[in-house]
Amino acid sequence: MSAGIEENVLELQGVVMTFGGLMALSNLNFKVRRGMIKAIIGPNGAGKTTLFNVITGSFPPTQGTVTFNGRPIQHLKAHKIADRGISRTFQTVELFGNMTVLENVMLGCYTRIRTSFMASGFVLSQARRKEKQIRENALKILKFIGLAHKFKDLADSLPLGEQKLLEIGRALASEPELICLDEPAAGLNETETHVASSLIKAINAKGITVLLVEHDMKVVMNISDEILVLNYGRKIAEGPPEDIRNSPRVIEAYLGAEA
Amino acid sequence: MLRIAKLPIAVFALFILVFPWTARRIPAIEHYPDIMVFAGIYCLITIGLSLLMGYAGQISIGHAAFFGIGAYISGILTTNYGMNPWACMLIGMAVTAVVAALVGTPSLKLKGHYLAMATLAFGIIIFIIFNEETQWTGGPDGMSGIPGLSLFGFEFDSVERYYYLVWGVVIAAFIFTVNVIQSGTGRALRAIHASESAAGAMGVDVARFKILVFVYSAVLASLAGSFYAHYLNFINPATFDLFFSIKLLIMIALGGMHNIWGAIVGTGLITFLSNEWLQYFEEFEVIVYGAILLFVTVILPEGLAGVPGIVKGWFRR
Structure with missing residues (x-):
């Protein structure tokens, strides 16, 4: 690595998040390359928003490390993480x-x-x-x-x-280096969705890495460079959109196993 | 943009300036400047409390205690140790800041109204200390002989002189607070009020801000306490009881919580009600306060400061 700039903006290693007896994230490992748009998808309750909350410091993970620009951040409070350069939006709009x-x-x-x-x-x-x-x-x-x-x-x-x-x-x-968007297209009509996805592309073109949780598959398939699929807090697939589209495990998770 | 107009502040300052001069000439309100001194002292408390409650969204039911700490530190240090009153004022403010940080920090790190409970308990404890530590505070009988204030040989020995001193400080504190509200700090406070999680995600250190504003409001209350002690030359615990803390909340609710002007208007009104206009009611004045609080909550949730907006709304129709 030259001049201390990491190739991966964000790296999660062995991240576990439990709430009481419920395991929301279990032993999650993945990397986000600088400058990419990475989408996180999965059925409801897969742990997507929990993952965002862990990355942005709403609560610390039960186990594991979150590394941002080569430095661990999993112990930091939300405002410190924001200072480091991770920003986010919320699934249910949290404007002032x-x-x-x-x-x-x-x-x-x-x-x-x-x-x-x-x-x-x-x-x-x-x-x-x-x-x-x-x-x-x-x-x-x-x-x-x-x-x-x-x-x-x-x-x-x-x-x-x-x-x-x-x-x-x-x-x-x-002025974040990494922006986490939690369902930016949820509840939007087709025109609005189009506006939102071109905006996300424009943000990415500025050199900002985008981490995206989204249910709208058209948006996800169109704009992301890489997709991570979660189910019950586990990673079940990771790769470029075309691989994910054809992955039997992903289809199974969404539609149930074929009889 | 949240802008607080400068003109009303100037008009208000002018009113403060000419009021004693006018009141002196009208026998019926001759003694009003004396009541205005108390109103000014209470305004110092409610300005800080308004920032805490209306802008940062935190409730304190213990500000009578901070008011009392300022008063007693001034009283004890000047009468027992002959210290300079101004130095005592600063010591009082410093001690109060430390105490407020100690009381506020654990509860303000949590979400929700834990501060209200913590300050309620704190207020009761401090009230008991004022009553029981007789050797220091004189107990329920209070302490007398607290000296007046003077600066470079100028004695603030008349009502009018003290009036201008207190209101000068009030206006300075008011302008300082207005500036804070209109700045990035005020924006951060209002953001905390709207959504703590979003404010945190935008880099606002939520806990630190809540503690900071709480300490600021406590320090202003302490300063008010010192002014109170040096004005009356006598203090006793009854002034600093739980009911006074609640009265402060009524002042802010009546004036309007989300507007810094509300603190001034509400405090002025309640002070005149309790020191003058409600004298006939004696113990029953509490009922009047209850009625006011009920009326404001149901009919005027924005308080009196919201009235201009309502009137404007009528004319637009």
Whole structure:
């Protein structure tokens, strides 16, 4: 490896997650290569969202290591992991509904530009400059995701499709190296889904690695470079879309074994 | 953008400036500046509490204790040890900050309203200490002979002088808090209120922020306590009981929790109600507070600070 840049942005080794007696993830190993779009699929309850929660620090894994850019992160709190460069969206939209579209994205910039409590109280010129910078960054992102015209609206007032886009925008504002998208197309109509998948491609084109949980197989097959299939917390297949499409184990997991 | 208009702050500051001058000329309200001193002292507490409750979404039922710690530290250190009152004020604030961090940290690391329970218990414990540690606090009889304040030979010995001192500090604290609300820090606080998990995923250290705001609000309460002690020259535990903590919550609820102006309006109203307008009710004034709280929760969930918005809504129709 040259100059300490790892080929794999993310690497999971022997990750186990149990809730009481329930094993949500069992001995999971996989790698995410820098610059790729990797999708995680699997039937409901396969452990996809749990996996995201483990990677982004919502809760630490029971066992195993999560390595980001060559450093272990499984013991870190969510905000520390965000600082390191992993951002995420949520399956059920978790926007700051009482804040405007612009403010939501501005908060996303928090990982990169922040002002201390005292500095904000006294409004030092430095704090004012930072605030201006944050605003400009946020507006740029709103243009990128196509919501610039709604910057004043309350996040709660947007239709679901735009809320999903806004969540992606907020995640982008933290300038992540890896972005974890939890079902970005869930509940969207065909047009909205199309917008969302071109946005994901555009994000990837910027050099950001994408980890994607998605049920919409058309989206998954179209945009991902690699797919990981989970069932009952275990990896049952991993590889490029065409392999996964024809894998008997995957078909079995989704449709049940043939009689 | 969340913007808090500057004009009302200027108008308010002007009102504070001319109020004693006007009140002096009207016999019926001659003594109002004295009540306004208390209102100002309570405003210091509720400004911080409003940031904690309305913006960061955490409830404290123990701020009377922080108010009391400030008052007693000022009282004890000045009367027993002859220390400089201003230094005592700072010591009080520092001690309160440490105590608040100790009380707040375990409960604020959890999600949910654990802070309310922790502060409730803490408030009761501190109240008992004020009553029982007679050698320090004078017990239920309280302690008297607390000196007044002076600065470079200028004595704050009249109601008006103290009024301007207290309200100067209130306005400074108000502007500081307004600045915080309008900054990235305020944004982070509101984000915590809306969704702790999303705020965390965006890099906001949720626990640290909650503790920080809790400590800030406690320090302001302590400062208010010091001003209280030096104004009255006498303190006793009854001032710092559980009911006072609840009264602070009523002030904020009446004024409007999600608006920093609510703290000022609610505190002003409740202070005048309890020190002046409700004197006839004597013990029954509690019922009036209950009625106010009920009325606000049912009819005006945004509090009085929400009224301008409602009126604007009528005209738009």
